[in-house]
Amino acid sequence: MTATPMLQLDGLKKAYRGKSALRGLDLTVNDNEIFALLGPTGAGKSSTLLAGAGLIDLDAGRVRLGGRDVTDADPASRDVAIVFEGFNLLPVLDVKDNIAFALRSPEFREEEDEIGRRVGRTAELLRISHLLDRDVGTLSGGERQRVAIARALVRRPVMFLLDEPLSALDLKLREGLRAELRQIHRQYRSTMLYATHDYHGAIAIADRIGIIDGGVIQQSGSIEDIYSRPANMLVGKLIGSPSMAFFEARLEDGHVVVKGAAQRLPVSEFGSVASSGGQVVLGVWPEDIEVGEPDVAGASKGKIYAVDNRGFERAIQVETTAGSFRKVVPLSMPFAQGDACSFRIPAGAGFLFDPASGRRISQDGEGAN
Numbered sequence: 001m002t003a004t005p006m007l008q009l010d011g012l013k014k015a016y017r018g019k020s021a022l023r024g025l026d027l028t029v030n031d032n033e034i035f036a037l038l039g040p041t042g043a044g045k046s047s048t049l050l051a052g053a054g055l056i057d058l059d060a061g062r063v064r065l066g067g068r069d070v071t072d073a074d075p076a077s078r079d080v081a082i083v084f085e086g087f088n089l090l091p092v093l094d095v096k097d098n099i100a101f102a103l104r105s106p107e108f109r110e111e112e113d114e115i116g117r118r119v120g121r122t123a124e125l126l127r128i129s130h131l132l133d134r135d136v137g138t139l140s141g142g143e144r145q146r147v148a149i150a151r152a153l154v155r156r157p158v159m160f161l162l163d164e165p166l167s168a169l170d171l172k173l174r175e176g177l178r179a180e181l182r183q184i185h186r187q188y189r190s191t192m193l194y195a196t197h198d199y200h201g202a203i204a205i206a207d208r209i210g211i212i213d214g215g216v217i218q219q220s221g222s223i224e225d226i227y228s229r230p231a232n233m234l235v236g237k238l239i240g241s242p243s244m245a246f247f248e249a250r251l252e253d254g255h256v257v258v259k260g261a262a263q264r265l266p267v268s269e270f271g272s273v274a275s276s277g278g279q280v281v282l283g284v285w286p287e288d289i290e291v292g293e294p295d296v297a298g299a300s301k302g303k304i305y306a307v308d309n310r311g312f313e314r315a316i317q318v319e320t321t322a323g324s325f326r327k328v329v330p331l332s333m334p335f336a337q338g339d340a341c342s343f344r345i346p347a348g349a350g351f352l353f354d355p356a357s358g359r360r361i362s363q364d365g366e367g368a369n
């Protein structure tokens with residue numbers, strides 16, 4: 001099935017008082033997909049959403065919605081709904097009238113019967129039917145957030161732009177609402193661009209992910225694509241839980257020699273490598289690093305610096321002369337803080353990066369970018 005683009009952002013640039021927030025951002029969100037925009041604070045997520053909704057003036061770039069160039073179109077004509085964290089509900093109206101508000105606007109002007117039906121259905125979907133007559137000032141944070149989503153949803157816009165819509169909620173509510181958003185997506189086949197700094201939230205909800213930092217998309221694709229071919233070190237730092245482990249290394253006699261570690265890894269294990277010598281950075285997903293009893297033959301030495309309990313598993317921080325990394329291990333591995341351990345990077349695990357640019361220089365032979 002070929003994907004049809006719904007939102008296309010091409011070369012967006014935006015500076016606020018001389019400071020760049022978007023630096024030539026390109027992004028395509030396809031029709032009927034949930035696309036998560038994942039990035040740290042200040043990365044440009046909100047600016048990207050505001051640009052899609054037409055709520056900021058761009059310095060450069062084009063915005064297309066459903067194939068139509070809307071760069072100069074006013075926000076009301078775009079038919080997108082934007083939901084922010086702490087979205088401002090109208091305090092003088094009760095929940096029902098807050099949800100109905102957009103349907104009574106001059107652009108929609110639905111019949112009151114139809115408004116009542118749609119408000120009722122949307123409230124059911126978001127499980128807020130019992131709140132319809134309440135003043136919004138009396139609602140909890142989670143209830144307010146549901147009302148804000150209902151208010152956007154009731155219009156059935158062509159697209160949702162969701163800016164950290166769940167970050168103010170506790171874990172349980174967040175998981176519940178995330179499942180409901182997916183349900184709404186299935187039911188209405190709506191397109192959603194969901195901005196978040198929460199890696200777990202992003203991978204739980206999204207079909208595809210875009211990693212944003214410094215006002216550009218560093219990489220986009222399915223999480224599997226990104227894991228198997230991270231474009232650069234920034235991507236490695238921003239995804240995974242824990243994120244990628246990095247080791248200083250150099251290429252020497254056809255081997256990757258990790259500084260401070262006992263291992264020499266054949267370069268041929270990394271596919272084709274766009275460098276024949278000198279310094280590199282070896283990046284490895286922590287899941288691939290083997291950590292075990294001290295003094296394992298052929299392994300390097302390390303020490304357990306910290307242990308965090310995570311219920312059914314533990315996250316350990318391992319300090320080594322090659323650098324430190326975090327990794328999740330099962331409870332059956334009895335590591336305690338201060339224990340000696342060994343670590344080993346299996347042949348073929350990991351990626352090589354250029355230390356100056358951060359770009360990946362090892363290719364897996366599948367036409368990686």
Ligand SMILES: Nc1ncnc2c1ncn2[C@@H]1O[C@H](COP(=O)(O)OP(=O)(O)OP(=O)(O)O)[C@@H](O)[C@H]1O
Binds near residue numbers: 017039041043048197
């Ligand atoms: N109205 C504004 N005036 C001045 N600077 C702004 C304005 N809005 C955003 N910025 C700056 O632009 C950059 C990108 O901001 P943006 O809000 O788009 O990022 P973000 O990824 O959404 O961050 P967060 O997760 O913290 O909301 C930041 O450096 C921010 O300080």
